Amino acid sequence: MRILFTSLASYGHLYPLLPLASAARDAGHEVLYATASDFHPTLEKAGLEAVAAGLTLQEAFNLLFAGDTRSRYEVPEAELNEAIGKAFGRLLPTRFMTDLAAVLAERKPDLVVYEMGNPGGAFAAHQAGIPAIGHGFGRVSGGGPMEHITEQIDAFAAELGLTGSSKLFWGQPFVDICPPSVQAPAFLAGAQRVPLRPVGWSEPGDLPSGVEGRDRGRPLLYLTLGTTGASQAHLLTSALHGLAALDADVLVATGPAVDVAALGEVPSNVRLEAWVPQSQLLPHVDLVVHHGGSGTTLGGFAAGVPQLLLPQGADQFTNADAVVAAGVGAKLVGDELTTDAVRETAGRLLADSAVEDAVRGLAEEVAGMPSPEEVAAQLPQYA
Template identity: 60%
Template sequence: MRLIFTSLVSHGHLYPLLPLAVAARDAGHDVLFATGDDMRPVVEKAGLASESAGFGMHDAFASAFGPDAPPRDPNASPESFYPVIGEVFGNVLPRRFFADLTPLFERHRPDLVVYESGNAGGAIAARLAGIPAIGHGFGRFSPGEVIDIITSRLAEYAAEVGFEGVDLPSFGDPVVDICPKSVQSPDFLAGANRIPLRPVGWAEPGDLPAGVVGRDKSRPLIYLTLGTAFGDEGVLKRAIAGLGRLEADVVVAAGPTVDPAQLGEVPGNVRVEAWVPQAELLPHVDLVVHHGGSGTTLGAFGTGLPQLVLPQGADQFTNAEAVVAAGVGTRLIGADSTEDAIFEQSRKLLADDEVLGAARNLAAEVAAMPSPAEVARRLPEFAG
């Protein structure tokens, strides 16, 4: 069977699809992955064929507002940015992906398209080409005002190209859902044709930081990251200062948006890296302090780890809400994320047996979800 997977051009949207794409290839299917040039090397390192489609977030925002658009005011409310997000995700990105994927689908004529749920252009291109398709989530589905704005803008574009049925995130198609059911949005669960899939962490191969393997386990290990898109030097500095006061060891992944050198001198129990293989690191960790990105949130769910969430944007605020509601952690938002608060909340989480028990129960739920190999065996039934 010929399969085309397609995702937006970012780690957080691409990585969740790779386990199923690789499992489908290993099951003997002909798999092609269509995404932007920036992410194609990642796909090819996974041993998958790729073709170019779409463009990255920076180019998408520049296309919408021009390269000289003023940066977002860090003191502005998240809601003030919603119209910008609506334009980019509801018009600019779908328009570009539809334009690129339509001829690609015509050339390859796949039996099934698996489109990442943020990639509306993939859903529209498959439907209008008459090709069966299923969605693939990248985390917890988070209905709310920003999704309503994206949907409204997307409906305008869809009508322009003759597509009906804008119903995010599924467009009426079955959806591969990598979020455990107990923490998934009730609004999504109420109407979705859901294909559960165990979230499998994906990271490019790499060595763990020195001292992680074989460390003294009498001292907790804390992992601090703000992900690949929302790194903030000030937040990282406050978190490092707070965590450095604990009787613990701390590994920091600065990510591509923050130069580790900008963080200055750090406490002796803190090690700063530009990047770490997160999926390999998490089993060694006792607490995750992070931004609330879907990959890190789900990775902590699957590893049974308490979480302190410092949300910075996008779906991170609703992910933080889900962490708190599940009893597996807490959150600090905006001005509340002070050095003292990060220290105090982390100290409490490391000693909270109730939170640890809830985290382990959630990890057991994740472990019971179908594996990528199991879901790959089901793909032919969706090809029609």
């Protein structure tokens, strides 16, 4: 069977699909993966055939704000939300749908697996008469900019004759990598879910020296704000100094956009790394402090690690709410994010036996979900 996977061109949208795509390939299916060419080197490292389609997120917003000299933070929230709705609900789906139409006509896949942020995959499959299923990258949530996106997507889908609600992915099967206990109740009640264990994927690489085989009697705290945002150096600085005040070792993944020099002099128990193989690292840490991205959130669930979330945008706020509701962590939002608050909250999470119990229970729930190999074996029934 020939299967085409497609996602938006960002690590947060790409990585969650790679375990299932790889398992489908290993099961003997011919697997193609369509996304913008900037991310083809990652697909090649995963051993998958890459096909060019769509725009990167940066390209989409450059088109929407062409000639606009304002910084992101100078754009009023209402205007920014409207632009986000147009980007994800109309511009990106249109480009993906156009590019994928040619790919589908030439390669003739039996099934399209589209990531939930890329409805253009669903639209292209619908127009070509090819069965399609959705694939999540985390918790399915609404509110904020999502309402603008949903409005645009629903209008677009109606124009194409695709019936049903985009909030339930038009009744199509949906590969859900979020454990049910933290998934949105409305989605659980109405979606045609295909559960899949969230399995982290990161580019091959070695763990920082000293992580494996270390003395587990001294906590290792991991801090990351993901792969975006050169302007986040001040957040990293506040958080790392708060964590460094604890009797622990602190490992900071600064990401590609942050100028390490902007962090200033760091305490002796803090180690800075531009990049780490996060999926390999998480089982070795005692607390993860992060921005609330879906990949890190689900990775923490699977690894059984308490979490302190510092959400900045998008679905990060609802992820933070879900972490708090599940009893597996805490959040600091806006002005709450101070060095002292990070120190106090992280220290409490490390010492709280109720959090430890909740984390263990959620990790057991994740471990009981079907593996990528098990779900790959089900894919022919959807073709």
